[in-house]
Amino acid sequence: MSEITLEDIASLAKRRGFIYQGSEIYGGLAGTWDYGPLGVALKRNITNAWWKFFVESRDDMYGIDSAILMSPKVWEASGHVAGFTDPLIEDVKTKKRFRLDHLLEDAGVDIKGMNLEQMVASLKEKGIKSPDGNDLANPANFNLLFETAIGSVEGGGSKVYLRGETAQGMFVNFKNIVDSFYPDIPFGVAQIGKAFRNEISPRDFVFRVREFEIAEFEYFINPTHWEAEFEKWRVAMHDWCELLGLPADKIHELEVPAEDRAHYSKRTIDFEFDFPHGKKELYGLAYRTDFDLINHQTASGKSMEYRPKDGSTPFIPHVIEPTFGVDRTLLAVLAAAYTEDEVGGEKRTYLKLPKDLAPVKAAVSPLLKNKPELVSKAREVYDTLKKELGAVMWDDNGNIGKRYRRQDEIGTPACITIDFQTLEDNTVTVRNRDTAEQTRVAIDSLLHNL
RNA sequence: GCGGGUGUGGUAUAACGGUCAUUACUCCAGUUUUCCAAACUGGCUACGGGAGUUCGACUCUCCCCACCCGCACCA
Numbered sequence: 001m002s003e004i005t006l007e008d009i010a011s012l013a014k015r016r017g018f019i020y021q022g023s024e025i026y027g028g029l030a031g032t033w034d035y036g037p038l039g040v041a042l043k044r045n046i047t048n049a050w051w052k053f054f055v056e057s058r059d060d061m062y063g064i065d066s067a068i069l070m071s072p073k074v075w076e077a078s079g080h081v082a083g084f085t086d087p088l089i090e091d092v093k094t095k096k097r098f099r100l101d102h103l104l105e106d107a108g109v110d111i112k113g114m115n116l117e118q119m120v121a122s123l124k125e126k127g128i129k130s131p132d133g134n135d136l137a138n139p140a141n142f143n144l145l146f147e148t149a150i151g152s153v154e155g156g157g158s159k160v161y162l163r164g165e166t167a168q169g170m171f172v173n174f175k176n177i178v179d180s181f182y183p184d185i186p187f188g189v190a191q192i193g194k195a196f197r198n199e200i201s202p203r204d205f206v207f208r209v210r211e212f213e214i215a216e217f218e219y220f221i222n223p224t225h226w227e228a229e230f231e232k233w234r235v236a237m238h239d240w241c242e243l244l245g246l247p248a249d250k251i252h253e254l255e256v257p258a259e260d261r262a263h264y265s266k267r268t269i270d271f272e273f274d275f276p277h278g279k280k281e282l283y284g285l286a287y288r289t290d291f292d293l294i295n296h297q298t299a300s301g302k303s304m305e306y307r308p309k310d311g312s313t314p315f316i317p318h319v320i321e322p323t324f325g326v327d328r329t330l331l332a333v334l335a336a337a338y339t340e341d342e343v344g345g346e347k348r349t350y351l352k353l354p355k356d357l358a359p360v361k362a363a364v365s366p367l368l369k370n371k372p373e374l375v376s377k378a379r380e381v382y383d384t385l386k387k388e389l390g391a392v393m394w395d396d397n398g399n400i401g402k403r404y405r406r407q408d409e410i411g412t413p414a415c416i417t418i419d420f421q422t423l424e425d426n427t428v429t430v431r432n433r434d435t436a437e438q439t440r441v442a443i444d445s446l447l448h449n450l
Numbered sequence: 451g452c453g454g455g456u457g458u459g460g461u462a463u464a465a466c467g468g469u470c471a472u473u474a475c476u477c478c479a480g481u482u483u484u485c486c487a488a489a490c491u492g493g494c495u496a497c498g499g500g501a502g503u504u505c506g507a508c509u510c511u512c513c514c515c516a517c518c519c520g521c522a523c524c525a
Contacts, residue, residue: 142523165525344486
C-alpha cells in the first residue's frame with residue numbers, strides 16, 4: 001500500500017463528482033475549484049456540523065452572514081489596504097523576488113510609514129544587494145485584496161474590495177449585535193462565508209486558492225482573563241477535529257513566535273495537519289486583542305464600548321478568534337478518510353467518512369435488476385428512505401459487488417440490498433462500508449438501524 | 451512571480467510528420483448474474499488553447515492557459 005498523494009485524492013474527487021477544476025472547459029482558472037454534487041454535499045455536511053457545534057448548541061454565539069462587498073473604509077481601518085501588501089523586489093541575475101521591507105529591516109532600517117519609493121531610495125542609499133549578492137530592480141507592491149468597482153460605467157465608479165477575510169464583517173456588526181441582543185460578555189459572533197485573496201501562486205489542489213470559504217467566530221471577552229478563554233477554545237478546536245474523524249496524531253499545534261505573528265496578535269496557535277503534501281496549516285487560533293474594535297471606533301467615530309449590566313466600568317472587549325478554512329477541512333477529511341484495503345482478495349479504495357459527513361447516507365439496490373419483483377420492492381424501500389433521509393442513492397448498475405465498490409469510493413456507510421428473502425419476510429441486507437459485513441434487518445427497523 | 455517538468459476520452463495510458471489515434475478500467479444500453487469491480491454484445495467520449503513551419507502537425511517552433519516539483523510568498 002503506497003503513500004497516498006494529493007493527486008490520488010484529486011483524481012477520485014474528479015472521477016466521482018466531488019471537485020472539478022474551475023472553468024475547466026476553457027482551460028481552467030488558476031486557484032479556483034468547483035464543487036460537484038457529492039463535494040457540495042460533503043461541504044454542507046461539514047459546515048452544518050460546524051454551525052451546530054459552535055453556534056446552535058451554545059447560548060453565547062450569534063450567527064451572521066455579512067456582505068462580501070464592504071465599504072473600502074473597512075479595509076483601510078483594518079490595515080488590509082496597507083498591510084495586506086507585500087513590497088517585492090527582484091534580483092536582476094537570478095530573477096528571484098525578495099521582500100523589500102524584510103531586506104531593509106535586516107539592514108537595520110526603520111521602515112515605518114515608508115512608501116515603495118522611499119524604501120527603494122533607502123535601499124540604494126545603503127547599497128543593499130540581494131541575498132544572492134546581485135543588484136536589485138523592479139520593485140512592485142503585491143496586494144492580496146481583489147479589487148472591483150461599483151458602478152456600471154467602465155473606468156468610472158468607485159473602487160471596492162472583495163473581502164480578504166470574513167472577520168471584518170463580524171467586527172463591523174459588533175454594535176448591531178449588542179444593540180439587538182445585549183448579550184452578557186463573553187459572547188461570540190460567527191459566520192461562514194467566502195473570502196478572496198489574490199495569491200501569487202495558488203497551490204496544492206484546494207489547499208491554497210484564490211476564492212475560499214472560511215468558518216470563524218470572534219469571541220468577545222473581558223481581557224482580564226484572556227488566557228482562560230484562549231485555552232477553552234484551544235480545547236474545543238481539538239474536539240471539533242475529533243468530530244471530523246481527523247486522527248489526533250495528525251494534528252499538531254504550532255505556537256507562532258512573536259516575530260511571525262500578525263501585527264495585532266498577542267498569541268497565535270496554528271493547528272497543523274499532516275496532509276498528503278506535508279504538515280501544513282489547517283486552522284488558526286489568535287488572540288486579536290482590541291485591535292479591530294479600536295480601529296473601527298477610531299475610523300468610524302462610533303463607540304465600541306461594552307457596558308456591563310452590573311454597572312462596572314465600560315470597556316472595549318478583546319477578541320479570541322478561531323478560524324477554520326472550510327476547503328482545507330474538506331481536504332483533510334478526504335485525506336483522513338481515504339483508505340485502501342482488500343476484500344475477497346481484491347484491492348478496494350474507500351472513504352472512511354464519519355456517518356454524519358458522508359454525502360450519501362445509504363444506497364438501495366435490487367439484488368438483480370432483471371427481476372421485476374425485486375426491482376419494485378427495492379423502489380418501495382428506496383422511496384421510503386429517500387423521504388426520510390434525503391441523501392439516499394438508487395444503484396442498479398452492473399452487479400452487486402460493483403455497486404458496493406462504487407459506494408465505497410464515495411464513502412456511503414450502508415448499502416441496502418433487496419433479495420428474494422425480502423419478498424418473503426420483509427427483511428433486507430445492510431452491508432457495512434468499513435467491514436464489508438452484512439446483517440439482515442427488517443424493513444420496518446431500517447431507519448432506526450441507519 | 452522565478453526556475454524545472456507535464457498536458458492524448460471520466461480515469462490511467464500507447465503510438466506516429468501521412469488512412470477512421472491504441473489499450474484497460476469507468477460510464478451508457480442490453481443479455482446474463484441469488485451478495486463483493488465475473489462474462490457476453492453494442493455504444494458515447496480525447497490529442498489544453500492560439501498562431502507559425504509544412505502539400506500535410508497530436509507529433510516540430512513560438513505565445514498563452516492549467517497542473518505538478520523547487521524557490522519566494524503565505525495578516
